[in-house]
Amino acid sequence: MKSDIKYIFFDCMETLVDLHELPRDPDYALWAFNGSGVEHYWKDFDEFLKKYNESKIEIASVLDPNEEYEMIRRFEFVVERTDTIDIHLKNDVATNLYDTYWSTYKSKCFIKQDKLGILLDLAKKYKLAVVSNFKIRDGIEELLCLNGASNLFEFVVTSINTGWRKPSPKIYELAIQYADCASDQIIFVGDDYENDYLAPKRMNMMSILLDKETNNIDYESEVSKVKNFTELKSCLLGQFEDINKLI
Template sequence: MKNRITDIFFDLDHTLWDFEKNSALTFQKIFFKNKLKVNLDQFLDSYIPINRLYWRLFSEDKVLKEDLKYNRLQESFMKIDYKIEDEVIHQLSEDYVMHLSEYNFLFDDTHEVLDRLSSIYKLHIITNGFKEVQHLKLKNSKIDHYFNTVITSEDVGVKKPNPLIFEKALADAKVHSSKSLMVGDNLEADIKGANRAGLESILFDPEDKISHHGYKIKTLKELETLLT
């Protein structure tokens, strides 16, 4: 594979940028800011699976962006029986997006691996995340300079796994799909979506929970073994 690949496309959240860790720190901050006495661990136990569900629905165009932002919070508070007014949920929703990019923990070896790969390949980002925060995440975590192009679903008007977002990314990168590789954590959006668009793929599964017959890694460091 490495002998014909020239361009590598990465997902951002859950692949390079440690979403769960940064999200937890953001909730800690905005709960304090809004004077909410919420057990953070209990809230996150509810929020994490609900958030993942809404992102899947969002990627399938079954919910709107504003519905995702509100409903994931409203349902999480409901699940832990925490009474909260709609006005506060809307404020938390805005505060969360505003503060999320202030925390920028990356997965282990991200800088080292990107530094090595960028000396051999052209690197790119394809993300379904909200445009207003994805660029800030890249900049604030000091990895933006590694990427030649950054494509968000809001730029294109469709989300992964829709082939159109991969086609747009390939066009912007000026590379053919046969010379391209996608690295991401989501089997449907990143891996199957990329494969349908003609790209090779590597699944990033740090907890080794996803059954997959193709290339799979548990650490980013393994990319160096496969690609250098």
């Protein structure tokens, strides 16, 4: 590994920020529906979920691969196709679902204290940044702020603000531009094999996979990986010969 590494790019969700419970696909709809105060417009949650799943399919059908869109569009789709909602109330109902979803989502997020300490140590040697997929505008920034981590990062690049999701090259290109350094002076760290490991390598970055026990992935080749942030700190703040073994 080169000794002039300047930046570490981090994925956010399930890398920096963890959730008290990992959501299943229907949970995202449930987080908007339960406690929203507008549940009565649908016969039950199953009816709402059916429309919610239809929204995902229809929105994706008109977008380019890896093109991003805002989460509220899903709820607008659901509301627009619910005949029991008065046309003058549709915007308010969609906003209510969105606000309930985001409030519930935030309540389930946290950053471990030992991870914050490790990030502080890494920030003494490297510049840190976040490059993450997310459908809430400025949502990653809010999560980092709520969990006492916003001052650790030079910048945050998200798919919703960029318009493109990982693994689109466009989101990595923008992050490299913000870093104002060569791509081979950047290490990418994240838990997704394609988005956080393979794609950054294709952009000539180095990458380290956060290989948690829940990944259960058969890798195509030998992978540079760590199991947790303690191991990551040991590698990145240790002797360069130790890092070379990893990367």
